[in-house]
Amino acid sequence: MALSKKAVHFGAGNIGRGFVGQFLHASGLEVVFADVDAALISALRERPSYQVHEVGGAQPGTLDRVTTVTGYRAVDNRLQVDEVVREIATADVVTTSVGPRILPSLASTIARGLSQRRADLPPLVVIACETAIGASTTLAGFVRQSLDDDDAFARAVFANCEIDRIVPEQSSDLDVTIESFAEWIIETGPFRSREDAVRPSIDGVTWVDDLAPFIDRKLFTVNTAHATAAYYGWSRGIGSVREALAEPFVHAEVLAVLAETKALLVAKYGIDPDEQQAYIEKNLERIANPHLPDTTGRVGRNPLSKLSRHERLVGPASQLAERGLPADALVRAVRAALDFDVPDDVESRELQSLLRAGAGDELLTETLTGVFPGHPLFPRLVAVIGEKVRSCRVAA
Ligand SMILES: NC(=O)c1ccc[n+]([C@@H]2O[C@H](COP(=O)([O-])OP(=O)(O)OC[C@H]3O[C@@H](n4cnc5c(N)ncnc54)[C@H](O)[C@@H]3O)[C@@H](O)[C@H]2O)c1
Numbered sequence: 411m412a413l414s415k416k417a418v419h420f421g422a423g424n425i426g427r428g429f430v431g432q433f434l435h436a437s438g439l440e441v442v443f444a445d446v447d448a449a450l451i452s453a454l455r456e457r458p459s460y461q462v463h464e465v466g467g468a469q470p471g472t473l474d475r476v477t478t479v480t481g482y483r484a485v486d487n488r489l490q491v492d493e494v495v496r497e498i499a500t501a502d503v504v505t506t507s508v509g510p511r512i513l514p515s516l517a518s519t520i521a522r523g524l525s526q527r528r529a530d531l532p533p534l535v536v537i538a539c540e541t542a543i544g545a546s547t548t549l550a551g552f553v554r555q556s557l558d559d560d561d562a563f564a565r566a567v568f569a570n571c572e573i574d575r576i577v578p579e580q581s582s583d584l585d586v587t588i589e590s591f592a593e594w595i596i597e598t599g600p601f602r603s604r605e606d607a608v609r610p611s612i613d614g615v616t617w618v619d620d621l622a623p624f625i626d627r628k629l630f631t632v633n634t635a636h637a638t639a640a641y642y643g644w645s646r647g648i649g650s651v652r653e654a655l656a657e658p659f660v661h662a663e664v665l666a667v668l669a670e671t672k673a674l675l676v677a678k679y680g681i682d683p684d685e686q687q688a689y690i691e692k693n694l695e696r697i698a699n700p701h702l703p704d705t706t707g708r709v710g711r712n713p714l715s716k717l718s719r720h721e722r723l724v725g726p727a728s729q730l731a732e733r734g735l736p737a738d739a740l741v742r743a744v745r746a747a748l749d750f751d752v753p754d755d756v757e758s759r760e761l762q763s764l765l766r767a768g769a770g771d772e773l774l775t776e777t778l779t780g781v782f783p784g785h786p787l788f789p790r791l792v793a794v795i796g797e798k799v800r801s802c803r804v805a806a
């Protein structure tokens with residue numbers, strides 16, 4: 411296949427190799443992976459191909475499929491930053507799947523790539539494929555701060571997206587085992603407002619004018635359910651998300667948070683309740699996919715991010731409270747998240763030390779959730795966070 415277009419993809423991890431890299435390759439783009447994991451970079455350089463194994467998924471009986479990804483290159487984003495900059499300067503697309511907290515650290519490299527980019531090339535299309543609302547806009551803000559050159563900044567177009575495919579932790583091999591379901595939705599707005607910007611041709615992508623309902627629906631259904639199962643499961647000593655969801659108490663709490671987020675999505679976007687119920691049921695099957703062992707540790711990872719203001723628990727809970735709608739199950743899930751104490755997880759360690767540090771309950775609630783006094787959810791968050799702080803004191 412003649413490769414006429416090039417994509418630089420930051421983050422050759424689970425979703426990078428198993429979804430974004432696979433889709434870009436299948437669409438005829440040359441993929442240059444940029445990662446900071448030296449062993450992963452070596453493996454990508456040594457092996458000319460890797461396989462993506464699709465198993466099970468939302469449709470019972472779905473046939474397993476294996477695809478092979480070839481023709482990629484790999485650069486070390488710690489040791490070869492000048493090389494990454496040169497690749498960006500001549501790329502058509504930059505994508506990321508590094509985790510939202512890493513995005514600021516990519517900004518200066520992208521900014522340098524734009525400064526070196528020829529002004530007569532079409533704008534670089536940048537799509538942050540993270541589980542977060544407006545991740546590309548957030549990245550654009552960081553790139554803007556790194557550039558005092560308006561012309562260079564205008565050499566990029568940043569488009570937000572929603573990306574959905576469950577990829578559990580993998581073995582150390584390059585191959586990825588993944589569900590067959592995949593959804594990648596990108597907003598058209600940035601391309602409509604720029605005559606010189608060209609939408610990349612990526613097979614399997616859905617383009618929409620208004621991304622908000624799609625990203626809210628995914629984050630507040632798939633990820634809210636996932637996180638709730640993971641936090642309750644982890645606190646009961648259950649390592650597998652599927653097993654957590656099978657536990658009657660956890661199952662009931664997951665259904666309860668989903669009933670609340672459904673009420674929000676119906677009220678906010680006018681989504682048809684039956685359609686949302688079908689979406690919920692399909693996603694409960696995905697989360698319990700027997701072919702795809704996923705862990706409560708992975709799904710609960712980075713609890714500080716997950717507890718933040720616009721994320722999967724506090725995000726819908728605060729919006730429900732603003733509408734006078736119930737958010738009790740979501741607040742209980744926030745409480746369950748506070749028990750996530752995983753020494754290998756940096757944010758979990760930070761969370762546990764914040765809970766033990768002795769700040770007042772109100773200040774801690776503001777710090778953890780971004781919700782402030784005067785908000786209708788604030789007293790309820792203070793109550794559960796205060797209760798956890800007192801239980802830490804008793805345990806100490
Ligand atoms: N796994 C899933 O099911 C899934 C599905 C949809 C979206 N996502 C999102 O994709 C993102 C990545 O998740 P993942 O599961 O692939 O995680 P992952 O840990 O498997 O992959 C992240 C990769 O980013 C690399 N990285 C870290 N810092 C970097 C830097 N400065 N420069 C370049 N690379 C860097 C890591 O070495 C790692 O290889 C997250 O935002 C996640 O929410 C994940």
Ligand SMILES: O=P(O)(O)OC[C@@H](O)[C@@H](O)[C@H](O)[C@H](O)CO
Binds near residue numbers: 573575711
């Ligand atoms: O990636 P996180 O840490 O934001 O969330 C963990 C999982 O819920 C997430 O990775 C899902 O598997 C994914 O969002 C499904 O598309």
